[in-house]
Amino acid sequence: MSGLTLAGVSAAYRDATVLHEVDLAARPGELLVVLGPSGAGKSTVLRVVAGLEPATTGRVHIAGRDVTDLRPGLRNVSMVFQSYALFPHLSVAENIAFGLEVRDVPRRTARERARAAAETVGCAGLLGRRPGQLSGGERQRVALARALVREPDVFLLDEPLSNLDLTLRVEMRAELRALHDRLGATMVHVTHDQTEALVLADRIAVLRDGRVEQVGTPEQIWRTPASTFVARFVGSPAMNLLPADAAVCRTGDAPPLPEQPLEVGFRPEAVTLDAAEGTPATVDRVEVIGEDAYAYLTLAAGHRVVARVPAARRPARDESVRVGVRWADAHLFHADSGRRYVP
Numbered sequence: 001m002s003g004l005t006l007a008g009v010s011a012a013y014r015d016a017t018v019l020h021e022v023d024l025a026a027r028p029g030e031l032l033v034v035l036g037p038s039g040a041g042k043s044t045v046l047r048v049v050a051g052l053e054p055a056t057t058g059r060v061h062i063a064g065r066d067v068t069d070l071r072p073g074l075r076n077v078s079m080v081f082q083s084y085a086l087f088p089h090l091s092v093a094e095n096i097a098f099g100l101e102v103r104d105v106p107r108r109t110a111r112e113r114a115r116a117a118a119e120t121v122g123c124a125g126l127l128g129r130r131p132g133q134l135s136g137g138e139r140q141r142v143a144l145a146r147a148l149v150r151e152p153d154v155f156l157l158d159e160p161l162s163n164l165d166l167t168l169r170v171e172m173r174a175e176l177r178a179l180h181d182r183l184g185a186t187m188v189h190v191t192h193d194q195t196e197a198l199v200l201a202d203r204i205a206v207l208r209d210g211r212v213e214q215v216g217t218p219e220q221i222w223r224t225p226a227s228t229f230v231a232r233f234v235g236s237p238a239m240n241l242l243p244a245d246a247a248v249c250r251t252g253d254a255p256p257l258p259e260q261p262l263e264v265g266f267r268p269e270a271v272t273l274d275a276a277e278g279t280p281a282t283v284d285r286v287e288v289i290g291e292d293a294y295a296y297l298t299l300a301a302g303h304r305v306v307a308r309v310p311a312a313r314r315p316a317r318d319e320s321v322r323v324g325v326r327w328a329d330a331h332l333f334h335a336d337s338g339r340r341y342v343p
């Protein structure tokens with residue numbers, strides 16, 4: 001079984017350093033999701049692992065082997081790109097087998113393995129077609145089959161689902177997870193989509209400006225975000241964050257807070273609108289999504305807060321409400337550093 005580690009890895013494009021001494025590990029058989037906003041350096045992490053960009057500091061190990069100075073072809077990784085990168089003039093079968101034939105696997109063996117890989121990802125019926133004759137979801141399967149056929153130590157998936165429409169994306173991410181579980185493969189999957197990360201990952205590494213902000217299981221990332229950045233990036237609508245001395249943070253069963261600059265975070269579902277001693281607020285707008293409604297509020301002190309309520313009990317626009325916070329679900333952060341406050 002093969003895992004992956006990056007130890008103190010930096011990378012730069014010309015003079016601009018975009019990864020800053022990143023430590024990251026995918027355990028053997030783990031599906032690690034690298035999550036972060038655009039420009040955080042997610043693709044660069046994969047490119048350094050694949051050997052497409054050099055590490056300016058640090059070492060990369062794959063399956064226990066230091067590959068830092070090896071050229072890409074010797075690293076035994078397969079990369080799946082957002083664009084799929086299929087050869088338009090080759091058939092699906094030829095596309096899948098390509099990586100084997102350039103490695104001198106006999107043609108017949110390559111074709112057999114290509115068929116087996118196509119069966120694994122459910123595109124065996126497409127082997128005779130060209131990429132131009134496939135839907136986006138079918139191309140995605142072919143790209144996966146092409147990665148699979150090489151039996152790599154590690155799969156590197158760079159936003160492989162982001163070109164698919166929402167329905168297909170939801171379907172393919174479940175299939176991808178099932179494929180991972182069947183193969184027991186080590187996978188590093190890059191995405192900026194927090195839902196995708198929460199659904200797919202064994203563990204999530206949140207990347208911000210080329211640094212690892214937090215690594216944890218989806219539950220840890222959700223329940224104990226290490227910083228305001230993680231707290232706001234994971235969850236939609238984003239977690240509310242207010243100065244701890246805001247009136248709403250002093251109402252109801254609010255615990256005494258330490259005397260230092262703190263921010264209080266609470267998700268929309270931790271907000272109540274009918275708290276007897278709550279803070280007065282006005283409803284600016286309401287969005288109904290099926291059974292849920294999101295009420296966007298302005299508190300008397302001018303702070304903005306989002307509340308999730310059952311659609312059937314939603315307030316009306318311009319209505320006055322009394323806002324409370326369920327303290328069991330609140331988070332505390334240092335106001336200056338944004339790091340989680342640990343008493």
Ligand SMILES: Nc1ncnc2c1ncn2[C@@H]1O[C@H](COP(=O)(O)OP(=O)(O)OP(=O)(O)O)[C@@H](O)[C@H]1O
Pocket residue numbers: 013014018036037038039040041042043044045192
């Ligand atoms: N070939 C390049 N030359 C110069 N700068 C680059 C190059 N590729 C990426 N960058 C820069 O490096 C930083 C990290 O880019 P990277 O593509 O790794 O981010 P990302 O998190 O994958 O973003 P996205 O989600 O938008 O793909 C960005 O600031 C980007 O502008």
